[in-house]
Amino acid sequence: MKLNLKIISLVALLAIVASGVLFFRGAVSQEVMKAIALIATIAWFIATPMWMGREQSSSQSEA
Amino acid sequence: MSEETSNSGGEFEREPVPDNALLGSGKFWGMYAGEHAAGTEFMIGPLFLAAGASLQDLILGLLLGNILAVLTWRYLVTPIAIGKRLTLYYQLERIAGGSLVKFYNLINGLLFCFLAGAMITVSASAVGIPFGINYEVPAETFGLGAPSFTMLVVLVGVVIAAVAAGGYSTVARFANIAAPWMIIIFAACGIVSLAQMGATSWPAISEGKFWSDAIEFVQAKDGAQEFGFWKIVVFAWLCNGAMHFGMADLSIFRFAKSPASGWAPSIGMFLGHYMAWIAAGLLLAAQIKLSQDTTANPGALAWGALGWTGILCVVIAGWTTANPTIYRAGLAFQGVFTKSSRIAMTLVAGTIATIAGAFPNLSAQLLGFVGTYGTVLGPMGAVIFVDYWLMKRFGLQDEYAQENGSSINVAVLVAWLLPVIVGLYLIFWQGIFAAYAVIPCWVACGVIYLALSKALQRPTSNA
Numbered sequence: 001m002k003l004n005l006k007i008i009s010l011v012a013l014l015a016i017v018a019s020g021v022l023f024f025r026g027a028v029s030q031e032v033m034k035a036i037a038l039i040a041t042i043a044w045f046i047a048t049p050m051w052m053g054r055e056q057s058s059s060q061s062e063a
Numbered sequence: 064m065s066e067e068t069s070n071s072g073g074e075f076e077r078e079p080v081p082d083n084a085l086l087g088s089g090k091f092w093g094m095y096a097g098e099h100a101a102g103t104e105f106m107i108g109p110l111f112l113a114a115g116a117s118l119q120d121l122i123l124g125l126l127l128g129n130i131l132a133v134l135t136w137r138y139l140v141t142p143i144a145i146g147k148r149l150t151l152y153y154q155l156e157r158i159a160g161g162s163l164v165k166f167y168n169l170i171n172g173l174l175f176c177f178l179a180g181a182m183i184t185v186s187a188s189a190v191g192i193p194f195g196i197n198y199e200v201p202a203e204t205f206g207l208g209a210p211s212f213t214m215l216v217v218l219v220g221v222v223i224a225a226v227a228a229g230g231y232s233t234v235a236r237f238a239n240i241a242a243p244w245m246i247i248i249f250a251a252c253g254i255v256s257l258a259q260m261g262a263t264s265w266p267a268i269s270e271g272k273f274w275s276d277a278i279e280f281v282q283a284k285d286g287a288q289e290f291g292f293w294k295i296v297v298f299a300w301l302c303n304g305a306m307h308f309g310m311a312d313l314s315i316f317r318f319a320k321s322p323a324s325g326w327a328p329s330i331g332m333f334l335g336h337y338m339a340w341i342a343a344g345l346l347l348a349a350q351i352k353l354s355q356d357t358t359a360n361p362g363a364l365a366w367g368a369l370g371w372t373g374i375l376c377v378v379i380a381g382w383t384t385a386n387p388t389i390y391r392a393g394l395a396f397q398g399v400f401t402k403s404s405r406i407a408m409t410l411v412a413g414t415i416a417t418i419a420g421a422f423p424n425l426s427a428q429l430l431g432f433v434g435t436y437g438t439v440l441g442p443m444g445a446v447i448f449v450d451y452w453l454m455k456r457f458g459l460q461d462e463y464a465q466e467n468g469s470s471i472n473v474a475v476l477v478a479w480l481l482p483v484i485v486g487l488y489l490i491f492w493q494g495i496f497a498a499y500a501v502i503p504c505w506v507a508c509g510v511i512y513l514a515l516s517k518a519l520q521r522p523t524s525n526a
Binding site for chain 2 (some may be wrong): 012013016017019020021023024025026030033034037038041044045048049052062
């Protein structure tokens with residue numbers, strides 16, 4: 001489960017970069033690029049809190 | 064750039080960090096990656112362009128300046144942090160005395176508030192976009208923006224202060240989650256901006272006409288300015304002067320298992336203070352190309368490139384920077400007014416930050432502010448440096464206030480204030496670039512501290 005969530009997070013980040021690169025190369029319009037970035041952002045903020053920090057919370061100190 | 068490294072509460076505040084609490088390098092790399100991709104980067108990047116920095120100078124100057132900053136963290140801060148394993152504040156208390164540290168805390172807290180104020184301005188600039196509330200920088204330093212923008216700043220400030228007063232851990236966790244996403248958003252902003260300017264081939268990018276055209280336009284409108292190679296180097300090196308030359312990050316690296324952790328700031332420098340600054344500068348260049356608007360409004364810049372995602376990034380970047388800064392300013396004030404509650408002091412800090420945030424020109428002068436910040440707080444790092452490396456070699460007592468039982472070490476007080484007063488005079492009355500004052504003040508402080516200690520120290524009972 002945790003691995004799947006991490007993969008979703010990674011894919012979300014890659015999608016944001018990819019949308020920018022596709023726009024850069026003229027493959028998609030700016031509106032499509034913005035939509036991909038927003039969907040990927042929503043995916044990141046749903047998936048990432050379910051794994052990031054939970055594994056660290058017991059051991060994390062000030063640093 | 065961020066101020067999350069200073070006055071945090073936590074463990075081992077008045078004792079060396081024990082071996083079983085030491086942390087591997089990975090923790091530090093993760094922390095610095097997040098802390099230096101912050102809301103301030105949205106302001107600083109465009110300010111370089113507005114100040115007339117050429118793209119070549121920016122790329123090379125930031126490279127050299129950031130390398131120098133990393134080396135300073137690694138070879139100035141880390142050895143002392145690992146040697147003592149104490150917080151900056153406790154080390155200073157042992158050297159300078161409790162009352163002097165309270166004074167230092169007060170100054171530190173006030174400077175934190177102004178930094179947080181800039182972040183509130185940044186967040187408000189983004190929140191205002193969907194509501195058509197414009198961020199405009201008035202001519203006067205203490206001039207207010209439009210009434211609707213001022214109201215928005217107050218609203219954002221109240222929310223941020225209330226959340227900070229409620230506690231730190233939730234915000235810190237959210238900031239950690241948002242950090243990798245923010246770094247990617249900065250990169251995407253840069254890529255999209257290049258495309259918006261038609262710089263989609265290597266020859267077009269390397270020619271850099273999109274940048275020089277933007278500078279030409281800004282300078283034709285706002286008058287000629289210069290921001291050359293060495294100015295960029297010094298700024299990139301010293302914009303976090305309080306953290307490395309000022310030794311604030313002793314509080315962080317005291318947990319380091321190995322000196323190699325001292326390389327960790329490099330990830331923050333090269334993602335946040337290199338890639339993100341250049342990307343944010345490209346946002347302004349693209350805005351100028353598309354709409355001939357030279358206003359460095361972070362919200363509008365991000366909206367123009369990435370739409371709602373950009374707005375979200377500016378709001379989150381500003382909020383996650385302002386929140387811990389206000390929290391730590393509250394802690395600093397509480398260290399001064401010990402009978403007050405942390406919540407009350409956090410709200411006081413939030414109020415000061417909100418008032419500062421209502422003056423858009425303060426955030427527009429961020430390049431100067433961070434230099435001033437380093438000039439004021441940086442020299443205390445020289446006191447720690449001299450005390451750790453030189454006092455015994457010169458036959459003097461280190462940690463003199465602790466040994467002597469005094470609450471103010473006069474040698475530290477004079478050594479700190481004298482160069483800082485001269486530095487502030489040069490910055491505000493002679494107009495020198497603030498970051499230029501950091502190292503001279505640091506060196507002068509160290510030399511004066513050593514000389515005055517030689518003149519003033521009396522034998523202590525433990526000597």
